[in-house]
Amino acid sequence: NLCIGEARAAEQMGAQIFEQSRVIDIQYTDRPVVKTEKGQITADKVILCGNAYMGDLVPRLDDRVLPSTSVIIATEPLSKEQVAQCMVKDVAVCDSRTALDYYRLSADKRLLFGGLSNYTGLEPANAEEVMRSKMAKVFPALRNVRIDYKWAGNMAISVRRMPQIGRIKNSNVLYVTGYSGHGVAPTHMAGRILAEAVDGDSYRFDLMNKMFHLPWPGGKLLRRPAMAVGMMWYKMLDAI
Structure with a gap:
């Protein structure tokens, strides 16, 4: 950490x-x-x-x-086959959208997937469900993997x-x-x-x-x- x-x-x-x-x-x-x-x-x-x-x-x-809440989920450790299907290289990635998603592999090969900028200052009640859906759109092969962890924090937007x-x-x-x-x-x-x-x-x-x-x-x-x-x-x- x-x-x-x-x-x-x-x-x-x-x-x-x-x-x-x-x-x-x-x-x-x-x-x-x-x-x-x-x-x-x-x-x-x-x-x-x-x-x-x-x-x-x-x-x-x-x-x-302006504080904005972002949420991250962490999957269960992925197999070599699952890693090969979603992350060809072990790098940190974010997309080019205004409301972007970002993701990378952890040391124990979990996929950390973050996003969901929320400007109310509150974590959405269905944050894990929403993040799983967003992850599945990017990585369909991980649609059914277990989510082991979820957390949220605030960013200061200027x-x-x-x-x-x-x-x-x-x-x-x-x-x-x-x-x-x-x-x-x-x-x-x-x-x-x-x-x-x-x-x-x-x-x-x-x-x-x-x-x-x-x-x-x-x-x-x-x-x-x-x-x-x-x-x-x-x-x-x-x-x-």
Whole structure:
């Protein structure tokens, strides 16, 4: 698991990780103060990287990303014959549609199949059934395989579908958000840019910070319905 592996590597290099420590407020000063429900920390610099899980902690960021739920299913381990029928090469794949599907094989030869962008912020009750149907359209030979696992998570969608990197209120609070479903590669690049900025080399960070990040039109009340209607249009075009 990439996330767990990188967390272990960070701890081996001296980082401390405190889970279940929800931040409830931030003071934007030269030495920012981060308040949690059980205490507070004063830091030289703070990096906000909660992506779709920031909530309304920072209104400036909240109105510039739209959380979207994506679902992944994992099949039972496939036989060599089944693998040969669906994945000639062991690579990660996504299609070219606006509302795309993505899939790859796991180390134990399960097919991981994801998609189903949902802009309500809620996981559909029939998510496994829908994902199985989508998988069967791409890989008919796997129509009857067992589904062993299903999970869902939120992506932060930005208007331009590009990561947003910047600084809050000219303070020492930096942020990155809005990976728009393509986070595995860009997160590592963004991490390097932010690390450079914290270490005193802000050249690449300053370039990204100059970009204007558009807020979602419609505000909290209308942005989700507007996005859902827009995606219905593009899904119709995908189907043509």
